[in-house]
Amino acid sequence: MILKLFPRFYDTICILDYRNIKTIAVICMLLTISVTFCFTNNFSNVEIIDIDIPDEKEDATLLDRTKLYVEMSESETKFLSYLIRRYKPKKIVEIGVSSGGSSVVILNAIKDIYGAKLYSIDLSKNVYKCPSKPVGFVVHKYFSHLMKNNWRLYTGNITAKFMDEIGGDIDFVFIDTVHRNPGEILDFLQILPYLKAGAIVVFHDTSFHFLERSDYNGGWTNCALLSVIRGQKIIPHKDLLNGVALTFPNIGAIKLDDHQEKFAFDYFNMLVLPWYYFPNKEQINLLRDFFKKHYDSFCSDIFERAVSKHNLYMEYPKEPNVVDLIMVLWKTASRIGSRIITFLKSQSQNSSQTQDGKQKCTP
Numbered sequence: 001m002i003l004k005l006f007p008r009f010y011d012t013i014c015i016l017d018y019r020n021i022k023t024i025a026v027i028c029m030l031l032t033i034s035v036t037f038c039f040t041n042n043f044s045n046v047e048i049i050d051i052d053i054p055d056e057k058e059d060a061t062l063l064d065r066t067k068l069y070v071e072m073s074e075s076e077t078k079f080l081s082y083l084i085r086r087y088k089p090k091k092i093v094e095i096g097v098s099s100g101g102s103s104v105v106i107l108n109a110i111k112d113i114y115g116a117k118l119y120s121i122d123l124s125k126n127v128y129k130c131p132s133k134p135v136g137f138v139v140h141k142y143f144s145h146l147m148k149n150n151w152r153l154y155t156g157n158i159t160a161k162f163m164d165e166i167g168g169d170i171d172f173v174f175i176d177t178v179h180r181n182p183g184e185i186l187d188f189l190q191i192l193p194y195l196k197a198g199a200i201v202v203f204h205d206t207s208f209h210f211l212e213r214s215d216y217n218g219g220w221t222n223c224a225l226l227s228v229i230r231g232q233k234i235i236p237h238k239d240l241l242n243g244v245a246l247t248f249p250n251i252g253a254i255k256l257d258d259h260q261e262k263f264a265f266d267y268f269n270m271l272v273l274p275w276y277y278f279p280n281k282e283q284i285n286l287l288r289d290f291f292k293k294h295y296d297s298f299c300s301d302i303f304e305r306a307v308s309k310h311n312l313y314m315e316y317p318k319e320p321n322v323v324d325l326i327m328v329l330w331k332t333a334s335r336i337g338s339r340i341i342t343f344l345k346s347q348s349q350n351s352s353q354t355q356d357g358k359q360k361c362t363p
């Protein structure tokens with residue numbers, strides 16, 4: 001029946017010799033492979049790491065957590081040290097130190113990597129949660145055995161200030177600072193020109209906006225950066241906080257694609273997003289000079305325009321000057337004055353009404 005309906009199909013079958021069948025088989029195989037590749041390769045730029053797999057060399061969990069003061073969960077510290085052991089970086093920069101817990105995790109992970117060195121940077125000189133303690137105190141106090149001339153700590157300014165001294169060829173960066181725009185966007189732009197091709201960049205608090213449930217005012221900066229920065233993404237399979245699995249991991253890494261300079265616009269353009277704090281004048285000037293030195297004028301111009309626009313729209317003046325102060329005092333004084341006048345007027349009206357009433361009552 002089929003052959004009657006499709007005589008040409010019959011003819012085609014008949015002329016197929018062994019060689020044709022082989023060619024068709026190869027074509028079918030290639031088609032199957034490419035279709036399979038298309039379907040399985042959808043998420044090829046994300047590697048999901050199961051950090052629960054026991055690793056005999058892994059001892060981030062053996063660190064005394066009571067003395068660590070680290071601002072990361074246990075699974076996050078494991079993920080960070082897993083990455084260091086895997087990529088064996090020689091030059092590591094950490095931005096955002098606080099007590100020094102994450103510095104200890106990194107120093108512990110590099111102890112077997114010959115020649116590896118950590119450079120830690122913090123804007124503050126003192127721990128923000130405990131101002132009587134200097135930044136990084138935990139390393140000196142409890143983990144000094146991990147320091148063998150392999151740690152430099154820079155405090156009291158933004159990253160740009162220290163980069164000439166730290167120098168290039170950085171192959172691993174851990175960024176954990178404000179989690180609000182322009183925070184880590186600026187941190188990343190300050191370290192990018194000093195990174196080796198294929199460097200690893202790790203962001204903490206990539207789902208911070210879900211942790212701080214009462215505060216959705218920003219907090220999504222690192223989530224955005226993890227998405228936008230070009231490269232192979234690496235995230236943990238599961239992230240536990242106090243034993244409870246988070247819906248979204250709160251840490252993630254990027255193995256940078258080559259030629260990051262091609263994507264500078266994408267990163268600078270993130271500065272157009274809302275800002276939740278405003279860097280001070282000295283920091284803006286430092287950043288201005290840094291961007292002029294390391295990026296083309298188009299990128300510097302985006303920074304300038306973002307600064308002037310956000311400065312205009314910030315809800316509060318960051319650096320009030322004398323004129324602002326006089327204006328605020330004048331407005332407050334005139335508001336109080338007009339209230340006093342209204343009160344006095346209403347008092348005098350009341351008393352005249354009462355007098356009117358009394359006169360009427362008088363027989």
Ligand SMILES: C[S@@+](CC[C@H](N)C(=O)[O-])C[C@H]1O[C@@H](n2cnc3c(N)ncnc32)[C@H](O)[C@@H]1O
Binds near residue numbers: 100102159183
């Ligand atoms: C969340 S804490 C770091 C916690 C630390 N990584 C840990 O896990 O133990 C954030 C730190 O970033 C610092 N910081 C804020 N803005 C910064 C900036 N622009 N550059 C460098 N450090 C900054 C703060 O002073 C604070 O100590």
